[in-house]
Amino acid sequence: MATPEFTARTLRRLLNSGVLSRAERxxxxxxPADVAPLLSDLTQDEIRTVIxxxxxxxxxxxxxxxxxxxxxxxxxxxxxxxRIAEVIARLEIxxxxxxxxxxxxxxxxEVLARLPAPRREELMKAELYPESSAGRVMTTRFVALDxxxxxxxxxxxxxxxxxxxxxxxxxxxxxxxxxxxxxVPIRRLVAAPPGRPVGQLMIREPVCVQADAHQEEVADVVRxxxxxxxxxxxxxxxxxxxxxxDDVIDVITEEATQDMYHLAGLSxxxxxxxxxxxxxxxxxxxxLINLATCFLAAWVVGLFERTIEQVVALAVFMPxxxxxAGNGGxxxxxxxxxxxxxxxxxxxxxxxxxxKELAVGVAVGVTTGLASAGIALYWNGSxxxxxxxxxxxxxxxAVSGLMGAxxxxxxxxxxxxxxxxxxxxxxxxxxxxxxxxxxxxxTLLLDRAAGG
Amino acid sequence: MATPEFTARTLRRLLNSGVLSRAERxxxxxxPADVAPLLSDLTQDEIRTVIxxxxxxxxxxxxxxxxxxxxxxxxxxxxxxxRIAEVIARLEIxxxxxxxxxxxxxxxxEVLARLPAPRREELMKAELYPESSAGRVMTTRFVALDxxxxxxxxxxxxxxxxxxxxxxxxxxxxxxxxxxxxxVPIRRLVAAPPGRPVGQLMIREPVCVQADAHQEEVADVVRxxxxxxxxxxxxxxxxxxxxxxDDVIDVITEEATQDMYHLAGLSxxxxxxxxxxxxxxxxxxxxLINLATCFLAAWVVGLFERTIEQVVALAVFMPxxxxxAGNGGxxxxxxxxxxxxxxxxxxxxxxxxxxKELAVGVAVGVTTGLASAGIALYWNGSxxxxxxxxxxxxxxxAVSGLMGAxxxxxxxxxxxxxxxxxxxxxxxxxxxxxxxxxxxxxTLLLDRAAGG
Numbered sequence: 001m002a003t004p005e006f007t008a009r010t011l012r013r014l015l016n017s018g019v020l021s022r023a024e025r026x027x028x029x030x031x032p033a034d035v036a037p038l039l040s041d042l043t044q045d046e047i048r049t050v051i052x053x054x055x056x057x058x059x060x061x062x063x064x065x066x067x068x069x070x071x072x073x074x075x076x077x078x079x080x081x082x083r084i085a086e087v088i089a090r091l092e093i094x095x096x097x098x099x100x101x102x103x104x105x106x107x108x109x110e111v112l113a114r115l116p117a118p119r120r121e122e123l124m125k126a127e128l129y130p131e132s133s134a135g136r137v138m139t140t141r142f143v144a145l146d147x148x149x150x151x152x153x154x155x156x157x158x159x160x161x162x163x164x165x166x167x168x169x170x171x172x173x174x175x176x177x178x179x180x181x182x183x184v185p186i187r188r189l190v191a192a193p194p195g196r197p198v199g200q201l202m203i204r205e206p207v208c209v210q211a212d213a214h215q216e217e218v219a220d221v222v223r224x225x226x227x228x229x230x231x232x233x234x235x236x237x238x239x240x241x242x243x244x245x246d247d248v249i250d251v252i253t254e255e256a257t258q259d260m261y262h263l264a265g266l267s268x269x270x271x272x273x274x275x276x277x278x279x280x281x282x283x284x285x286x287x288l289i290n291l292a293t294c295f296l297a298a299w300v301v302g303l304f305e306r307t308i309e310q311v312v313a314l315a316v317f318m319p320x321x322x323x324x325a326g327n328g329g330x331x332x333x334x335x336x337x338x339x340x341x342x343x344x345x346x347x348x349x350x351x352x353x354x355x356k357e358l359a360v361g362v363a364v365g366v367t368t369g370l371a372s373a374g375i376a377l378y379w380n381g382s383x384x385x386x387x388x389x390x391x392x393x394x395x396x397x398a399v400s401g402l403m404g405a406x407x408x409x410x411x412x413x414x415x416x417x418x419x420x421x422x423x424x425x426x427x428x429x430x431x432x433x434x435x436x437x438x439x440x441x442x443t444l445l446l447d448r449a450a451g452g
Numbered sequence: 453m454a455t456p457e458f459t460a461r462t463l464r465r466l467l468n469s470g471v472l473s474r475a476e477r478x479x480x481x482x483x484p485a486d487v488a489p490l491l492s493d494l495t496q497d498e499i500r501t502v503i504x505x506x507x508x509x510x511x512x513x514x515x516x517x518x519x520x521x522x523x524x525x526x527x528x529x530x531x532x533x534x535r536i537a538e539v540i541a542r543l544e545i546x547x548x549x550x551x552x553x554x555x556x557x558x559x560x561x562e563v564l565a566r567l568p569a570p571r572r573e574e575l576m577k578a579e580l581y582p583e584s585s586a587g588r589v590m591t592t593r594f595v596a597l598d599x600x601x602x603x604x605x606x607x608x609x610x611x612x613x614x615x616x617x618x619x620x621x622x623x624x625x626x627x628x629x630x631x632x633x634x635x636v637p638i639r640r641l642v643a644a645p646p647g648r649p650v651g652q653l654m655i656r657e658p659v660c661v662q663a664d665a666h667q668e669e670v671a672d673v674v675r676x677x678x679x680x681x682x683x684x685x686x687x688x689x690x691x692x693x694x695x696x697x698d699d700v701i702d703v704i705t706e707e708a709t710q711d712m713y714h715l716a717g718l719s720x721x722x723x724x725x726x727x728x729x730x731x732x733x734x735x736x737x738x739x740l741i742n743l744a745t746c747f748l749a750a751w752v753v754g755l756f757e758r759t760i761e762q763v764v765a766l767a768v769f770m771p772x773x774x775x776x777a778g779n780g781g782x783x784x785x786x787x788x789x790x791x792x793x794x795x796x797x798x799x800x801x802x803x804x805x806x807x808k809e810l811a812v813g814v815a816v817g818v819t820t821g822l823a824s825a826g827i828a829l830y831w832n833g834s835x836x837x838x839x840x841x842x843x844x845x846x847x848x849x850a851v852s853g854l855m856g857a858x859x860x861x862x863x864x865x866x867x868x869x870x871x872x873x874x875x876x877x878x879x880x881x882x883x884x885x886x887x888x889x890x891x892x893x894x895t896l897l898l899d900r901a902a903g904g
Contacts, residue, residue: 189642266787272800273796276808283816284816287776294772305764323745323749335722342709356731360735
């Protein structure tokens with residue numbers, strides 16, 4: 001098979017030498033997910049041509065869908081409003097909803113005006129669901145059956161949908177009010193006698209989610225019960241749509257990225273392929289907050305300038321206490337935010353988890369504190385320094401373990417994202433506390449030594 | 453619906469009052485994924501009883517499968533070797549393989565000896581595949597068809613499997629050598645005329661993976677092409693097994709956890725519900741490495757003890773440079789490791805990504821450096837300090853951006869896990885470099901001021 005680099009070079013050559021028919025054939029052979037990365041290497045002109053070729057093959061929408069959302073603005077720049085409208089009109093409603101947000105704001109109105117009216121209405125309806133809710137991830141295409149229909153009638157209704165049936169895994173049995181009664185896996189239809197009513201084949205009280213449930217909850221349900229699709233209902237249990245497992249995989253991936261990004265103080269739009277100016281704009285606010293917290297730590301150190309003046313070696317060992325406490329805090333924070341994300345706290349409890357992190361902090365603090373004190377003693381010869389280092393390590397590792405667990409748990413209890421901000425809060429706190437305990441204990445010991 | 457806490461209390465009450473028949477009915481009503489968390493709250497005796505009740509319902513294996521693997525040793529402690537063998541004998545081979553590793557080593561031989569011989573052989577065969585490879589995640593149960601079979605014959609072969617057909621989504625067409633020829637989605641069978649040969653219904657050249665491919669690669673393929681299952685083949689394209697999307701979701705989740713854990717220097721076995729002594733044992737080695745790197749940073753600061761003696765304020769501002777550089781490095785590291793994990797570098801390139809992180813580091817360094825210099829000047833009044841702070845911030849943020857990108861990219865090029873160790877390498881480097889640049893520049897400036 002040709003490597004992606006080779007394909008990219010070939011495509012560019014064909015585009016630039018004007019042999020569009022061969023470029024078209026090359027594209028036609030590739031799955032949409034393999035075409036998408038090629039776009040990132042093309043000029044605006046080349047992108048425009050490729051989109052035209054794909055459009056003729058009725059595959060432009062599917063290729064756009066495979067792009068990381070954050071790359072879309074670059075692609076949209078190369079295409080006219082009319083073409084964008086024609087392309088995105090073919091998308092499923094959940095994909096349409098996602099893509100529309102990445103059309104530059106000043107063009108969005110114009111593009112939407114060019115969408116077919118029914119699609120525009122569908123979009124407006126979907127936009128009423130809260131951000132990141134099940135209602136926004138679901139597709140509204142599904143096969144609804146009456147429970148008195150026979151297996152054969154159900155099969156006929158699948159046939160009548162034609163090509164699209166490829167994505168059908170379950171059929172949904174609803175009553176006159178469109179309330180969900182049961183689910184028939186398509187596999188069961190295969191094995192059933194043709195005359196059997198679907199009401200006898202269906203799984204009753206199927207797992208379902210509310211339209212306003214958070215997408216994370218949907219992912220949890222699918223992961224927990226190993227589902228391939230989950231029906232979405234309104235408060236009256238009326239069937240609204242379906243979320244399929246491929247969308248759930250996207251949600252799981254996105255939520256993991258979000259957690260990792262939030263822990264590092266990053267915005268999701270700041271991706272490896274984002275232009276540098278986007279990354280700078282997104283990172284600066286967090287970095288300025290971080291700067292403020294660093295100065296808070298500096299201020300704490302400043303309180304002890306006198307002590308440092310007496311014993312400059314304190315400045316030398318400051319990074320050890322802060323570095324270790326920071327690391328310990330990050331470890332606890334990582335264990336707890338991940339446990340929250342995966343619902344693992346049902347195998348433990350918040351309080352138990354926080355106490356455990358505290359205990360681990362103490363144990364690691366005692367061990368590494370003893371080692372540090374030994375090294376400091378050997379290096380510097382000052383008993384006061386060694387004792388201060390040991391005590392400060394124990395205390396600050398204990399506190400950082402506790403805080404690393406408590407901060408995300410509290411954020412969760414307050415119904416906030418446990419990852420967002422907790423990185424900054426925990427590192428600030430551990431830094432400040434590490435410096436305060438180390439320099440504070442040293443000052444006390446030195447005062448006593450001087451007094452005695 | 454009853455809350456999990458309420459259910460747990462009810463179950464304990466029923467177990468302790470000896471009304472086992474009611475406990476059994478309670479358990480029978482719950483899906484395995486909901487029973488699993490209850491086990492974490494029970495005593496050894498209670499666990500033993502519950503496993504017996506579940507065993508009678510033939511559901512013990514499915515409940516164990518829903519437990520986080522790291523919790524299994526606690527559960528196994530309560531059960532006899534014979535019972536463990538009877539329970540795990542019912543598992544699919546991929547689950548069996550995973551669970552066996554969590555049986556305490558001293559009991560493993562005994563448990564395996566009690567497994568039925570065919571299962572033991574199957575297990576030994578599966579263990580030949582490399583760690584985390586497709587061969588270990590696949591199930592060997594699938595329906596193989598000859599391409600001359602008709603749709604009706606295919607349907608009959610599904611019926612003959614009976615209850616297990618619930619998990620069948622695709623049928624696999626193989627030739628006389630069992631080489632994979634094509635895939636028939638079960639949905640297509642539904643719509644096909646009964647007499648049509650499956651050779652005419654199948655998708656030719658289907659996406660498949662090699663048995664020794666890494667599970668991450670399998671997850672990429674499934675995510676990229678939105679598959680529900682992927683066939684696993686050997687080097688001669690012979691069909692060996694199938695990996696279904698629910699296992700892929702587990703792989704995706706596990707790999708994300710691994711990346712987050714590795715960045716923080718954590719071992720995967722160190723979970724929220726692990727006993728404290730396990731967490732301590734797992735964290736200590738990393739923390740001792742970290743301690744060494746902290747002392748390296750301390751040693752660099754020690755080189756400048758003289759300068760700090762002259763200007764104690766340097767000690768005060770040290771945490772600012774180190775804190776900001778550390779954060780910048782972590783941000784770059786997070787963006788790049790996540791991009792590697794998601795295959796997003798196909799939308800950029802390693803060199804381009806590293807240069808961008810460098811550029812972002814410079815830009816953020818200049819901005820926050822100016823702000824820091826201003827604050828330092830206002831606070832301390834020393835121009836030397838302000839200039840040193842500004843220059844050190846720019847240089848060390850630039851370097852930390854570059855290192856945050858380069859370290860995981862280099863690890864990947866060396867075919868190592870890009871997340872493992874890169875956290876420690878990057879923070880060590882940024883700390884050392886931040887202290888060295890800040891104190892070094894300050895020393896140069898002070899020497900010049902003293903000389904001039």
